[in-house]
Amino acid sequence: xxxxxxxxxxxxxxxxxxxxxxxxxxxxxxxxxxxxxxxxxxxxxxxxxxxxxxxxxxxxxxxxxxxxxxxxxxxxxxxxxxxxxxxxxxxxxxxxxxxxxxxxxxxxxxxxxxxxxxxxxxxxxxxxxxxxxxxxxxxxxxxxxxxxxxxxxxx
Numbered sequence: 604x605x606x607x608x609x610x611x612x613x614x615x616x617x618x619x620x621x622x623x624x625x626x627x628x629x630x631x632x633x634x635x636x637x638x639x640x641x642x643x644x645x646x647x648x649x650x651x652x653x654x655x656x657x658x659x660x661x662x663x664x665x666x667x668x669x670x671x672x673x674x675x676x677x678x679x680x681x682x683x684x685x686x687x688x689x690x691x692x693x694x695x696x697x698x699x700x701x702x703x704x705x706x707x708x709x710x711x712x713x714x715x716x717x718x719x720x721x722x723x724x725x726x727x728x729x730x731x732x733x734x735x736x737x738x739x740x741x742x743x744x745x746x747x748x749x750x751x752x753x754x755x756x757x758x
Contacts, residue, residue: 604704
């Protein structure tokens with residue numbers, strides 16, 4: 604797939620290298636919303652997250668957000684619709700490759716990452732479709748094809 608470098612507007616507000624703000628970047632790239640507006644809204648929502656045995660600390664827009672937080676923002680605030688592409692026991696049915704991704708603007712959910720795809724072009728800070736790539740924390744990841752867990756699209 605074609606790749607276009609985009610930090611979603613982060614550089615306008617922060618001078619940062621590798622941070623875990625993929626949710627904010629994906630939302631900004633998909634909607635055109637201001638980075639700081641989305642960043643602040645996600646942080647505000649994350650403060651209301653409940654912690655427990657598996658959720659030890661509050662998430663935030665800079666270091667990673669719990670799925671329940673960004674799901675609530677994308678679906679309830681933006682009004683986008685979730686399209687699951689995997690079911691339990693079914694295995695991977697869609698990969699981050701041009702022939703399998705739908706047209707239009709979507710926010711794609713991958714393993715430990717979210718990205719924006721506009722008309723089959725990835726908008727992100729790194730090409731997350733490659734076989735070998737570095738995640739937001741600088742860890743080398745190896746995968747033949749990234750499996751898409753699902754995606755959000757405008758209603």
